[in-house]
Amino acid sequence: MTVTLLVLGSGTSQGVPAIGCRCDTCRSSDPRDNRLRPSVLLSVDGINILIDTSSDFRQQMLRYGVTRIDAVLYTHHHFDHIGGFDDLRQYNFLQKQAMQLYGLEETLEEIRLTFRYAFGGARQSGGGLPSAHMHPVLGGETFTAGGIPVMPIPVMHGVLPILGYRIGDIAYLTDLNAIPADSYPLLENLDVLVLDALRHRAHPTHYSLEEAVEAARRIGARRTLFTHIAHNIHHERDSALLPDEMEFLYDGMMITSMQHSP
Ligand SMILES: [Zn+2]
Ligand SMILES: [Zn+2]
Ligand SMILES: [Zn+2]
Known part of the structure; x- marks a missing residue:
């Protein structure tokens, strides 16, 4: 199985540049310092699986010409990861069917609450509502999305x-500051690991860069790429701090992985 990962957004919840900020990263002319809200698209044999509908979803779909989405996997319900939900209705229109959404029951319930109008809460339905089928999943239990096997990986985002999700030998773990011991066996023999590394200083719900490097060493993927990056991290300057097999993700980056493990 060949899996291609396209980075739609590598930034933290406020995006980079941050509104009104004059720091080196926010004023950088390097396109790698320009980060939309966090999301990736995984493609396997022509099936497109999106992870999260970020607040920049519409812009991301236009920028990268994504004309089909077969399934959406949600990591959690924070707004930077679900904010683009309403624009899924364009894919309802293009594909003439409801969108298939996967996530923890709690995450799906929060989406139903946040976008109440799309789930029976609208006074009138003539305005074009997104249509979705929700599929609750459980950490550690493989499911299929668009016919592709997906392993949901339990991680902790503060409390x-x-x-996170693994497809083939690529895993995407964002918004975390701890990996439960039971999740490590699900991360063995990875070709590519995408991992949260918010900033240099410690944070109550995200890995700092130092913590992320340590977790990445323990997981031991062939290649690790850091995401959910705040403006405190400058791509070129801070890349010098990383071990050889680790790097910062940037928007538009494309990574292909061949599956080796069974
Ligand atoms: Zn986030
Ligand atoms: Zn800044
Ligand atoms: Zn979050």
């Missing part, structure tokens, strides 16, 4: 249990 909130959320999910």
Whole structure:
């Protein structure tokens, strides 16, 4: 199985540049310092699986010419990861069917609450509502999305249990500051690991860069790429701090992985 990962957004919740900020990263002319809200698209044999509908979803779909989405996997319900939900209705229109959404039951419930109008809460339905089928999943139990096997990986985002996802030998773990011991066996033999590394200083719900490097060493993927990057991290300057097999993700980056493990 060949899996291609396209980075739609590598930034933290406020995006980079941050509104009104004059720091080196926010004023950088390097396109790698320009980060939309966090999301990736995984493609396997022509099936497109999106992870999260970020607040920049519409812009991301236009920028990268994504004309089909077969399934959406949600990591958790924070707004930077679900904010683009309403624009899924364009894919309802293009594909003439409801969108298939996967996530923890708690995450799906929060989406129903946040976008209440799309789930029976609208006074009139003539305005074009997104249509979705929700599929609750459980950490550590493989499911199929668009016919592709997906492993949900339990991780901790502060006190909130959320999910990362593994498809083939690529894993995407964002918004976390701890990996439960039971999740490490699900991360063996990875070709590519995408991992949260918010900033240099410690944070109560995200890995700092130092913590992320340590977790990445323990997981031991062939290649690790850091995401959910705040403006405190400058791509070129801070890349010098990283071990050889680790790097910062940037928007538009494309990574292909061949599956080796069974
Ligand atoms: Zn986030
Ligand atoms: Zn800044
Ligand atoms: Zn979050």
